[in-house]
Amino acid sequence: MNRLGSKSGHLQSVIEIGETDRVFILTGAGISAESGLATFRGAGGLWRNHRIEEVASPQAWRRDPVTVWEFYSQRRRAALAAQPNPGHLALARLEDILGDRLFLCTQNVDDLHERAGSRGAAHMHGELFKSRCDTCDRTPFEDRNTYEPPDGIPHCGCGGWIRPHICWFGEVPFEMDRIARALDECTLFLAVGTSGVVEPAASFAARTRANARTVYIGPEEPTNSYAFAEAYLGKAGELLPGLFHCAGASRRTTG
Ligand code: APR
Secondary structure, three states, X not given: OEEEOOOXXXXXXXXXXXXXXXXXXXXXXXXXXXXOOOOOOOOOOOEOOEOHHXXXXXXXXXXXXXXXXHHHHHHHHHHHHXXXXXXHHHHXXXXXXXXXXXXXXXXXXXXXXXXXOOOOOEEOOEEEEEEXXXXXXXXXXXXXXXXXXXXXXXXXXXXXXXXXXXXXXXOOOOOHHHHXXXXXXXXXXXXXXXXXXXXXXXXXXXXXXXXXXXEEEEOOOOOOHHHOOEEEEOOHHHHOOOOEEXXXXXXXXXX
């Protein structure tokens, strides 16, 4: 893997995007780190000494739904207080330039991409501000409430429990058809702030290597670094603004 850029955030080069390029961007918890939201792995990655896998699974929900709702209630509060950072804003500006030649896929459940101006991001792991019934097929609905003791678990009219609209470990991620098409079509694949350990997203880069230039952006090499041709090592909020030059566009994404 060719390492470019530097930890100080000064770039040695920019990424040229040609007029026929199609760009797939995969983001992970790292892009929201500079907005103050904790990542899952590494420093600060535990919640009350639980690994994420212990509070984000159907088994955890069946065993202790109160603790699961406490975890997501706390995440709802943190995400509501957070603001998009320059990394989110740079990707929204890139989408303004490229239109439907950019496909944004996020593993994050926060809404910071949307609040930065991105439209149509595929939230493969669900959305923090939506809930659904764990029993009936009622459509997932907007829900910004928090559910913590002494209040109980919210109930659906059918008698089931209301759960977060999140893809838990062992469940099937959302929007995989749309994501698969975009992976097949892309000529530039960019992963930002994801450690490359959780499937299926961890395999996206390797899957696109035959058709796309693969680039990683984050402060440290991901676990699946073998799948990337290049890495820009540094913080997303420092590197993404000014990183791209689009053919036909008169300015970089920062303007
Ligand atoms: N800019 C870019 N990347 C950063 C930054 C930053 N400022 N700060 C940290 N990172 C990087 C870390 O180096 C790490 O590689 O972000 C990555 C975060 O990794 P994880 O915490 O494992 O997050 P992610 O890969 O998104 O996790 C995948 O795991 O638990 C599940 O469903 C959850 O969607 C999540 C999935």
